[in-house]
Each structure stands twice: as structure tokens, then as C-alpha cells.
Amino acid sequence: MVVSAPAVALWLGQDHEARHHQLAWLMVLGWTTQGASGAGFGLTSLYLKGQIPDVAGIALVALVIKITCAATGFILAVVYLRVGAVHWSSRSQILVRQFMLGLGVTALSGAAFLRWYL
Numbered sequence: 405m406v407v408s409a410p411a412v413a414l415w416l417g418q419d420h421e422a423r424h425h426q427l428a429w430l431m432v433l434g435w436t437t438q439g440a441s442g443a444g445f446g447l448t449s450l451y452l453k454g455q456i457p458d459v460a461g462i463a464l465v466a467l468v469i470k471i472t473c474a475a476t477g478f479i480l481a482v483v484y485l486r487v488g489a490v491h492w493s494s495r496s497q498i499l500v501r502q503f504m505l506g507l508g509v510t511a512l513s514g515a516a517f518l519r520w521y522l
Contacts, residue, residue, distance in 0.1 A: 405429065405433060405434025405437070405509060406431065406434040406435060406438060406477060406478055406504075406507070406508035406512070407432050407505065407508035408427075408503075409427045409430040409431045409434060410427070410431065410501045410502075410504035410505040410508060411505055412427055413427045413428075413501045414498070414505065415504065416499050418419070418498070420496050421489065424489065425485070425489055428481050428484050428485050428489070429485065431477065431481040431484075431504060432478060432481045432485065434477075434484060434508075435474050435477040435478035435481060436478065438473075438474045438477075438511060438515075439471075439475075439503040440479065442467075442470065442471070442474070442498045444458075450479065453468040459518075461472060461495055461521070462517060462521050463518050463521035465515065465517075466514040466515070466516070466517035466521070468511060469511070470511050470514040470515055470518060473507045473508075473510050473511035473514065474495070474511060476507060477507045477511070479503060480500060480502065480503070480504060480507075484497075484500055488500060491497070
């Protein structure tokens, strides 16, 4: 959702305002899921092993990147839903969608590194 929703929004162009609104909700849901899955992983480890995973080096950098992307993506999607669709220019909306696509790709890449090094 964090990659496909902004990609579809960019592909549709500016003529589908209702679809963009729906896709923004998918982005909010996707970023919420990203955050919840990471928190769930940590809490599951804490419950089953009695400690959170030992994250260091590249995995720590990947985790920080993933958390930063998830928080930024969530906030940006909510702001877009609140004011962006109405008050932002078409160019600004396109830039936000491009940025959201970049955040999604970056977060998923960070997650891959995180899984590799854990």
C-alpha cells in the first residue's frame, strides 16, 4: 500500500480527485500497518524472549530509516487528507505523491535490510 497507492495516484494524473482521496486513505492505512507490524515484532520478541531484538549497526540504521519513513508518510498522508486535496496546487499534490512513493520504497528497502541483519 505504501508504494502502490502513490504510484497509482501518480499514474492516474490530476483528473481523479475522488480516487486520490481513496488512495490517500490507503496510504494512511499502509503507514499505520507498517508501524504496527514493527511494534508488534518488538513486542512479540519482548513477550516470547524477554527482551527486544538486539539491533545494532546497519540494522539500527535501517530501523531508524523505516520508523522515520513511516512517521513522515503517516503525517503527510493525514495532512493531505485534511488540507492538501483542497488547498494545495496540482504541482504540490504531484510532488507530495512522488515524495510518498519515495518514502514507501525507502521504508521497504530499510525493512529488507532490517530483516537481513536480524
